[in-house]
């Protein structure tokens with residue numbers, strides 16, 4: 001985006017570096033994400049929004065296009081956004097066709113703030129919502145859970161699926177905090193767990209244990225999607241939650257157990273936030289270790 005912007009390319013390099021340093025990289029299968037087709041973006045977004053992003057993509061050498069005060073496009077942003085959404089689509093096919101057990105999509109830009117008709121908060125297209133809509137449509141799934149532990153509320157995902165009871169959204173986030181959204185919990189559909197500034201692992205785990213897990217057990221998701229943001233880490237200065245690597249490993253394990261019980265093990269995790277490179281890369285490593293069954 002701009003020099004010093006937290007949503008930077010180094011985030012993905014730090015993750016790759018950590019996975020290589022910890023000797024996990026060679027045990028993973030790697031895929032290059034294709035660009036999402038426009039018609040698949042339109043399952044989650046309005047034609048107006050898709051046109052707005054495509055039509056304002058700057059030509060080489062031209063000034064950045066400002067989507068909101070913190071979200072800019074350069075000449076490469078549209079391509080990156082299409083590949084971020086395309087990663088989720090590819091992961092749906094790989095997981096549903098049992099070519100892989102589960103998938104982690106190391107993508108940027110993130111997606112969970114992008115609403116049906118509005119891009120914002122470093123997000124252009126809602127990667128996880130585009131993937132969920134595709135899985136509902138192509139594989140005729142009846143129940144998909146989207147679990148979001150990013151420190152910010154996933155307003156976009158909630159907006160896109162607010163009237164679709166095939167999708168259960170379980171979210172934990174610091175409150176009050178950007179984007180100041182999050183409706184009251186609707187059992188069976190939207191499970192929102194706002195956490196006070198300063199909350200740490202015990203409060204987070206209690207919310208997951210008491211509010212997410214019983215709902216997810218009752219819902220019996222056929223596929224679990226994770227909006228995996230790691231900016232609730234104590235070292236991340238984007239917000240004031242105090243999670244650690246072991247909290248991320250713990251919640252991932254809960255999702256793996258649920259997926260084994262109800263979803264044939266099917267989990268697709270997509271990177272959202274997480275801006276302090278060492279905390280991000282260590283947290284992703286722990287998350288992936290559990291997805292790989294190495295915990």
Ligand SMILES: [Zn+2]
Pocket residue numbers: 150151152229231272273274
């Ligand atoms: Zn975030």
